[in-house]
Amino acid sequence: MKTTLNLADADAFYEQLLDVHGGLTREQSELLNARLILLLANQVGDPQVLKDCLAAARQRLE
């Protein structure tokens, strides 16, 4: 799992991520996020990277 920046333009991506949710209800936003995770996971592919990302995302939530 990469922990240093891998995005060419972090601010632009962050803005796109917010914009794509524009005008959606909370439920639609949740579905969009879930679809996005599945699409991105398929881009990553590597099972160990995916496992590390899942663990990192879960950290310190409880």
Place this chain on the structure above:
Amino acid sequence: MSTGYADAAFTNGYQFTEGTGYALPEYPFVEPPELKTGELRRYPVVIAGGGITGLTLACALARQGIAAVLLDEDNTVGVKGASSRGICYTQKSLEIFHRLGIYERIAAKGIQWSVGRTFAGKDEVYAFDLRQQSGYNLSTQPPFINIQQFYIEGYLVERIYQLGTVDLRWQSRVSAFEQGPEFATLTVQTPAGEYRLQADHVIDATGSHSPFRQWCEAGVTRRQGDDRWCIADVRFSTRPPIERHTWIEAPFNENRAVWQHLMGDEVWRIDYQMAPDTDAAANSREDVVRERLERQFGTDVKIEIVWVGPYAYRSECIDEMRHGRVFFMGDAAKVVSPFGARGGNTGVADADNLAWKLAAVLKKRAAPRLLDSYHEERHEAARQNVLVTNRTARFLRPADGAERLFRSAALSLAREYGFARQLINTGRMAIANPYTQSSACSYNEHGGVIGPGLSVQNVSFNWADGSEGVVNDLLQWADGRLLVLVFGALSAAAAQRLRALGLGWPVCSVQVLGAEGSAQAREFVRDPKGHLQGACHVFGHAWALVRPDAYLAASGEAVDGHLLQAVEKSLGMRS
């Protein structure tokens, strides 16, 4: 009173209608020698339970001439007390039944299918054709045949009677059990009274309500969900296509899942997912079932209900498949939900796995330690089947919240993108489970060939005279011994070593040549299309050590000491 429908008790009863159901065979109770003379006898093998698993084992042992006793509490097949009896038999099971001599009858009665379609709402999400998949197309048996389980059981019973050697004892219920260092003792209740018998090996094939689990204090890992299903086996006036149809969200079933599958006698199995924790009795009433069927097929189609059976999703897996003299198999060892046909088929494979090992040990061809590999191999299979079916169950009954959200996401993506179709899990069809941790298999350490522990498909080849043969013919010829197939030309020294191997060990060797070339070994066959080589997972000059259950025990290149070591290992004579 004939209503055309027997009220389904929700005790997992398997009940048939009076007028329209099946006529099941009945087998006679014969007073056993123990009751006639009062003497106490000891048997090498006693099998408890005459379902598909116990009967497969009995039939396989009978073929090897092993004098076993099978005790069944009923006097028929298709017995009461089992939920969701099997309908779908895998290529591996069909290959086993081919070896046992009942495949032709199954093929004549059953329905072959290979196309499956999955729907969500009104849309088809994806479809598959198993015949196009390389894993299935080499065998002389089809990917799947659908047939009612009791037909197979009935064929097995007749075959066992034909073969002799195994004593089928009907209306004989095991009521007590104990085991010691010398033997096990079983108490049996019959209409003519109670008796006891002794056994060297006891097979528990009594199903999911096994009393042996308690008698052996066997640990069981359990999982129980709130998912409820209701099966309707029906006949139609107009028949749907011969395909497996699955709805994840069926509009005609309150957006819950539905299965649609054809069996023998033009009977269809329609399996409806119910609301969580639903009242099984109410949902199995004829008027409720009929209304459900009409919602799916319309009111114009005339429907005859043959059987209704509700069941609750659950999984169970015994921690040890061997407890002393007792070997657990089939549903007695593990229970899975029916997704992917991983119940009955793995029971058949359990039986086939133990049968040749028991026969080899009893004939002193193998060391008793070989029997421990039964747990190693079949518990790995059981764990895998529990894992796979639990994943399907979770997809089909997602918990509210994130689980349901991701299913919606996967379904919506699957309509557009190929990758997401692989996330749609309506059941992963059963396969011949690979054995990756068996003490009886010799794994190739340095990567290279991946093969030991895999099933060898029943492919065809040519005998020396040009006529066609199949792998099962070779196994039958080997008659419970190991089979060494050597591909390509043989040096004089290698041919000599193979002859010596055959004299000292229970091994039969066959040279496998291409379309051309002359043989150096006495026994040879031709494999012009390379199917036999492909089935053995080897390439070029190689040997393959094939077990009587059509699993590859080992493979290698040179006919040398490694082959002898592999033979010893596969007979439990080397750790």
